[in-house]
Amino acid sequence: MVRAMEQYLRSEIPSTPFCPGCGHGILLGLVLRSIHALGIDMREMLFVSGIGCASWIPSPHFNADTLHTTHGRAIAFATGAKLYNPKLRVMVISGDGDLSSIGGNHLIHAARRDIDLKVICANNMIYGMTGGQVAATTPLGSTTSTTPLGNPDRPFDLCKLVQAAGGRFVARHSVTQPLALMESIKKSLSFEGFSFIEVLSPCATQYGSKNLLESAPKIMEWLMENCIPREEAEGLSPEELEEKIITGEWGYVETGTG
Amino acid sequence: MGWRRIKAPLPPGRYYFSGNEAVAEGAIAAGCRFYGGYPITPSSETMERMAHRLGQIGGVFVQMEDELSSIAAVIGASWAGAKAMTATSGPGLSLMMENIGYAAFTETPCIIVDIQRAGPATGQATRVGSGDIMQAKWGSHGDYQIIALSPWSVQEMYDGTIRAFNFAERYRVPTFVLGDEAVGHLRETLEIKPWVRVFDRKKSRGRPPFDSKNPRQIPPMPTFGEGENLLVTGSTHDGHGIRRTDDPKVHSRLVRRLNDKILLNQQDIVDTEEFFIEDAVVTVLCYGFTARSTLTAVKELRERGHKVGFMRLKTLWPFPHERVGQLSQGVEKIFVPEMNRGQVAGEAMKSSRCEVVSFCQTNGEIIRPEVIRQEVMRVL
Incomplete structure (x- = not known):
């Protein structure tokens, strides 16, 4: 399987730039495995990303057309490419800061337009590349380099945000739930319309180190403990659900398309 | 193509x-x-x-x-x-x-x-x-x-x-x-x-889309979906689009080429229009809508026997420094009326060998021909 995936990677790029314990490498592999499983020709794919660690998942690693854009604008660039050439299967892979903070306006408007983009948001709950500043997705109370006394603000629920804006297919998984995540990526690749997958991807370097989760195994364990599939969450009390992250799929899923 | x-x-x-x-x-x-x-x-x-x-x-x-x-x-x-x-x-x-x-x-x-x-x-x-x-x-x-x-x-x-x-x-x-x-x-x-x-735009399969040996030449531009595995990035990149952000040579070469490809081809790009230049003592350098008022004013001044020239910049960037420099050698003054605080006048000063007089009007109205005529008369 590992050798079979090599065809999707640029041979001239020797390694990824991700830190030890980063979840982005897992996500990178799962996106490619999903494409492989569906037998999609990479020549049909266009990968668009913004700025930040997650934007380096497709660019320069993927052996396909990639467009590495300015901070926050990946969805807007992707919109232009998709509208002009609807035959392209356009996937946006970027981070939580890029897609939901500086680029939040484009996210909600693309969902409203229901344009056929497959948006994957690698959510590490912090600005990783710039040194661990608070993000719109940082949990309440978390310590970051710009919230030394704890984050005073509530985070976005990105799936609810995109659904409220009109997104018909949204999903949330952690990289510690690889099979469920891969299923959702495959569904999004076959879905006609705007789809959004929030992927919880740990940042041991910037988030973990400031929040008592400094080692890669610790932050992975924290995700495994706290991410609960929505079916399991249904039987739990509000107290039990406090600080839990509910994962799964929401919204209408078309079948037999793509 | x-x-x-x-x-x-x-x-x-x-x-x-x-x-x-x-x-x-x-x-x-x-x-x-x-x-x-x-x-x-x-x-x-x-x-x-x-x-x-x-x-x-x-x-x-x-x-x-x-x-x-x-x-x-x-x-x-x-x-x-x-x-x-x-x-x-x-x-x-x-x-x-x-x-x-x-x-x-x-x-x-x-x-x-x-x-x-x-x-x-x-x-x-x-x-x-x-x-x-x-x-x-x-x-x-x-x-x-x-x-x-x-x-x-x-x-x-x-x-x-x-x-x-x-x-x-x-x-x-x-x-x-x-x-x-x-x-x-x-x-x-x-x-x-x-x-x-x-x-x-020109295409050429397999050739690097972000570099050319001759800086005057423009690299070919492939399109998404053609199987070229395009790497487009706003980070410093080599000829194939691969990120090379810590390589001083790659960055230097790229920035120089992006400037050279326009500046070395500026003869094909720069365009001016000139009237009454030959014997002009003062030439009015103008562009955009203001050039219409200027032409009327210059014609009136000529009718009254004043040696005033007209030079219109049909292209503003790259700036026609060479032509403005040549012009400045044959006149006493270059007069630049603008609906800003002297943006083109300032640029013209870089290449002019004569005095450049800036006339600025920033009131939301066009500069009328009679205003240009009166102002030119003051510097004649």
């Missing part, structure tokens, strides 16, 4: 159009099939006409959520193969600046029509100004080149837009049509000729 001659989409003949409408017709004639924009006074008529016209001919029109996304969508569409444009005015141009720098750095052909209004800030949204000349050139961070045209008539809004698309495709560079409110809302006769010369 390269130059070809096509039939004009509109039947040849005389039309009565506004400048903003003529821009849309010029764009369609040049082959523009993608428009992404956001409404703003005083440029919206171009967008409305493009919505209508692209619908008729099977192009793509999208009204985006803001100007940042408008230019982003234009760049995305350009890499998907489209001749693509947006139109805006001062505040919208300010918002587009980061991505215009991205387009310059990624060598993306695109057209930005800026119908200048009286700034700064919201300023006088419905009134004329020409305060974006420096922003068009220097508005995004870092060192890069753009091309900017300065139309003075409805005819030039049409012809100039075609020209702008040809420059953008040929040199792979963001190209501006720097109009102003007065020329955008001016209505006059437009003559549509039967044929249009258009340039289509």
Whole structure:
């Protein structure tokens, strides 16, 4: 399987730039495995990303057309490419800061337009590349380099945000739930319309180190403990659900398309 | 690929159009099939006409959520193969600046029509100004080149837009049509000729899309979906688009080439129009709508026996330093009337060997011919 995936990677790029314990490498592999499983020709794919660690998942690693854009604008660039050439299967892979903070306006408007983009948001709950500043997705109370006394603000629920804006297919998984995540990526690749997958991807370097989760195994364990599939969450009390992250799929899923 | 001659989409003949409408017709004639924009006074008529016209001919029109996304969508569409444009005015141009720098750095052909209004800030949204000349050139961070045209008539809004698309495709560079409110809302006769010369970007499979041995030559531009595995990035990159952000040689080579590819080809780009230059003692250097008032003023001054010349900048960027330098050797003064605080006068001083007199009017009104006549008389 590992050798079979090599065809999707640029041979001239020797390694990824991700830190030890980063979840982005897992996500990178799962996106490619999903494409492989569906037998999609990479020549049909266009990968668009913004700025930040997650934007380096497709660019320069993927052996396909990639467009590495300015901070926050990946969805807007992707919109232009998709509208002009609807035959392209356009996937946006970027981070939580890029897609939901500086680029939040484009996210909600693309969902409203229901344009056929497959948006994957690698959510590490912090600005990783710039040194661990608070993000719109940082949990309440978390310590970051710009919230030394704890984050005073509530985070976005990105799936609810995109659904409220009109997104018909949204999903949330952690990289510690690889099979469920891969299923959702495959569904999004076959879905006609705007789809959004929030992927919880740990940042041991910037988030973990400031929040008592400094080692890669610790932050992975924290995700495994706290991410609960929505079916399991249904039987739990509000107290039990406090600080839990509910994962799964929401919204209408078309079948037999793509 | 390269130059070809096509039939004009509109039947040849005389039309009565506004400048903003003529821009849309010029764009369609040049082959523009993608428009992404956001409404703003005083440029919206171009967008409305493009919505209508692209619908008729099977192009793509999208009204985006803001100007940042408008230019982003234009760049995305350009890499998907489209001749693509947006139109805006001062505040919208300010918002587009980061991505215009991205387009310059990624060598993306695109057209930005800026119908200048009286700034700064919201300023006088419905009134004329020409305060974006420096922003068009220097508005995004870092060192890069753009091309900017300065139309003075409805005819030039049409012809100039075609020209702008040809420059953008040929040199792979963001190209501006720097109009102003007065020329955008001016209505006059437009003559549509039967044929249009258009340039289509060159392709060459496998050749590096971001480098060329000769800096005058423009690398080929593949399109998404052609199996070229394109790597387009706003980070420092080598000829194949691979990120090389810590290599001083790669960055130096790239930045120099992006500047050289325009500056070394400026003989093909720069365009001026001159009257009464031969024996002139004072020459008026002008552009945009102000050139219309200037021509009237200069003709009146000539009728009264004053040796006054007229030089109009049809292109503002790259700036025609060589021509202005030559001109300055034959006159005592260069007089520059502008609807800003001396942006072109300041630039002209870099290459002039004579005194440059700047006349500035920033009240949201056009500079009237009699004002130019009186002001020139004071320096004669």
